[in-house]
Amino acid sequence: MYSKLQYISQGETIEKQLYNIHQALDAGCNWLQMRFKNQTQKDAFTLAEAVKPLCEKYTANFIVNDDLHLTKEIDADGIHLGLTDTKIDEARTFLGPSKVIGGTANTFEDIENHVKNGCDYIGLGPFRFTNTKEKLSPILGLSGYFDILQKLKKNKIEIPVYAIGGITLRDVNPLMETGIHGIAVSGIITESDEKEKLIQQLNEKLYANIIV
Numbered sequence: 001m002y003s004k005l006q007y008i009s010q011g012e013t014i015e016k017q018l019y020n021i022h023q024a025l026d027a028g029c030n031w032l033q034m035r036f037k038n039q040t041q042k043d044a045f046t047l048a049e050a051v052k053p054l055c056e057k058y059t060a061n062f063i064v065n066d067d068l069h070l071t072k073e074i075d076a077d078g079i080h081l082g083l084t085d086t087k088i089d090e091a092r093t094f095l096g097p098s099k100v101i102g103g104t105a106n107t108f109e110d111i112e113n114h115v116k117n118g119c120d121y122i123g124l125g126p127f128r129f130t131n132t133k134e135k136l137s138p139i140l141g142l143s144g145y146f147d148i149l150q151k152l153k154k155n156k157i158e159i160p161v162y163a164i165g166g167i168t169l170r171d172v173n174p175l176m177e178t179g180i181h182g183i184a185v186s187g188i189i190t191e192s193d194e195k196e197k198l199i200q201q202l203n204e205k206l207y208a209n210i211i212v
């Protein structure tokens with residue numbers, strides 16, 4: 001089963017990305033989505049080539065945002081695709097059954113479609129406004145998650161759902177109570193001066209009800 005915490009990388013240069021990724025891995029993140037927007041293919045490849053062995057060293061899962069060809073070329077563990085990116089079923093055909101494919105959703109119907117098309121996990125958001133992403137879908141808030149997760153249960157649709165968008169430590173408990181599997185975060189980890197402590201606190205809350 002996937003970790004309950006996914007870190008989505010930030011940084012406008014290869015150096016800043018690498019620094020942020022290294023810090024997050026060092027502080028205990030074991031699932032990374034490399035999100036390097038509006039870059040040349042060459043720079044994205046250069047970054048991915050450096051991130052892959054780093055993730056191997058930290059035994060972290062490494063998925064790529066948006067770029068299907070880069071995912072295959074670099075042999076990453078998978079990809080995250082949005083509602084206007086490559087379709088999930090096309091990505092599945094291209095990448096094969098062993099790669100992890102995540103899909104963005106904002107509604108119950110988005111999730112239904114993703115499941116039909118062979119998606120492995122859902123990034124459901126935004127929870128609240130965030131500056132990290134432009135052109136946000138309608139904000140869901142806690143009630144949005146509650147309604148969608150109830151509908152999934154009623155329709156016996158089982159897929160790990162990750163909340164995303166402006167999430168802070170204090171949001172984790174109420175979000176987990178809606179039935180989500182975990183969270184995907186960017187800003188709180190990138191900006192934290194105490195990353196190890198924060199990640200530990202996030203994981204304590206995310207895994208609080210798991211009996212080992």
Ligand SMILES: Cc1ncc(COP(=O)(O)OP(=O)(O)O)c(N)n1
Nearest residue numbers: 066080081082083104123124164184
């Ligand atoms: C886990 C997760 N959920 C949602 C997104 C957003 O994907 P997308 O809508 O394609 O937006 P960009 O991230 O590509 O700007 C995500 N990346 N990860």
Ligand SMILES: Cc1nc(C(=O)O)sc1CCOP(=O)(O)O
Nearest residue numbers: 125126130132165166185186187
């Ligand atoms: C990449 C992304 N996708 C979103 C969506 O709603 O689909 S919100 C978002 C940004 C997540 O970063 P932060 O934790 O800094 O808000």
Ligand SMILES: [Mg+2]
Nearest residue numbers: 066081082085
């Ligand atoms: Mg995308």
